[in-house]
Amino acid sequence: MTLPILLVISSGLFCIGLLAALSRRHAIFILIGIEMMLAAANLNFIAFWRFGPQPAQPTGMMVAIFAIAIAAAEAAVGLAMVIVVYRHFRSTNVDQLDRLKG
Amino acid sequence: MSTVAFAVIAILTLAAALAAATLQKLMHAALSFAVMFVGISAFFFLLGAEFVGLVQIFVYIGAVAVLIVFTILLTRDDTGKVRSFNWGGVIVAIAVFAGLVWAIAKTKSLPLTPSQIEPITVQRIGELLMTNYVWPLQCVGVLLTAALIGALILVMEEKS
Incomplete structure (x- = not known):
C-alpha cells in the first residue's frame, strides 16, 4: 500500500462518480455520483494525512469528518428536492426539467 | 499491512462503484452504493483512521443509503422507461482519469511508506x-x- 496507488484508486472513484453524474438521466443517480466524488476526496484527505510529514496531528481526519457531515446535509436536501421535482413533473428524469429553457 | 487485503478491498470498492454508476435498476445501484461505502470504510480502517471509518459507516450506510432507498420507493417513475445514456460523460470521465493518473505519475516526491504513529x-x-x-x-x-x-x-x- 503506497500513496500513489491510493491516489490512483481515489481518482478512479472520482471519475466513476463523474461518469454517474454526467451520463445518467435519473436525478438520484446524479446525487449518487456526487456522493461518490465526495467520498473519493475524503479518501485522499485520509491518505495524505497518513503518509504526510506530521501524522501526529489528525488534521486530515478532522477535515474528513466535517466533509462527511456536510455531505450528509447535502444528500438530505438533494433527496428532498428530488421528491419535490417528482411531485411537480411526475418524473425524475432531469432531461424533462427544461421549463426555464428559452 | 496486508497487501492481499488491500487489493481485495480496492477491487471490491471500484467494482461496487462501477455497478452503482452503471446498473439499470435503481435499487440495485443503491445497494452497490452501500457496498462501495463499506469498501471505503475498510480503506479508512487500514489507514489507521478507525473513527472516520466508523462515522462513514454510520452516516452513509445507516442514513444516506436508507434515505436513497426511501426516495426511490417514493418516486416510482413509470412514465416511459428512459434508457438514454450520455456517452459524452464516459469520454469526459476517462479524460479526467487519464489526466489525474498522468499528474500522479509525474509527481516524483510522493512518500512510499506511511510514517509510524501512535493510534489516534x-x-x-x-x-x-x-x-x-x-x-x-x-x-x-x-x-x-x-x-x-x-x-x-x-x-x-x-x-x-
Whole structure:
C-alpha cells in the first residue's frame, strides 16, 4: 500500500462518480455520483494525512469528518428536492426539467 | 499491512462503484452504493483512521443509503422507461482519469511508506473538536439544522 496507488484508486472513484453524474438521466443517480466524488476526496484527505510529514496531528481526519457531515446535509436536501421535482413533473428524469429553457 | 487485503478491498470498492454508476435498476445501484461505502470504510480502517471509518459507516450506510432507498420507493417513475445514456460523460470521465493518473505519475516526491504513529484515540479527537475545531463544529451544527428545516419545508404539502 503506497500513496500513489491510493491516489490512483481515489481518482478512479472520482471519475466513476463523474461518469454517474454526467451520463445518467435519473436525478438520484446524479446525487449518487456526487456522493461518490465526495467520498473519493475524503479518501485522499485520509491518505495524505497518513503518509504526510506530521501524522501526529489528525488534521486530515478532522477535515474528513466535517466533509462527511456536510455531505450528509447535502444528500438530505438533494433527496428532498428530488421528491419535490417528482411531485411537480411526475418524473425524475432531469432531461424533462427544461421549463426555464428559452 | 496486508497487501492481499488491500487489493481485495480496492477491487471490491471500484467494482461496487462501477455497478452503482452503471446498473439499470435503481435499487440495485443503491445497494452497490452501500457496498462501495463499506469498501471505503475498510480503506479508512487500514489507514489507521478507525473513527472516520466508523462515522462513514454510520452516516452513509445507516442514513444516506436508507434515505436513497426511501426516495426511490417514493418516486416510482413509470412514465416511459428512459434508457438514454450520455456517452459524452464516459469520454469526459476517462479524460479526467487519464489526466489525474498522468499528474500522479509525474509527481516524483510522493512518500512510499506511511510514517509510524501512535493510534489516534477517540478521546483525542473529542478534545480537538472541543478546542481547536470548536468553530467548525458549531458551523456544522447550524448547517445540519438548516438542512433539516430546509428539507422539511421543501417536502411539506402545500395547503390549498
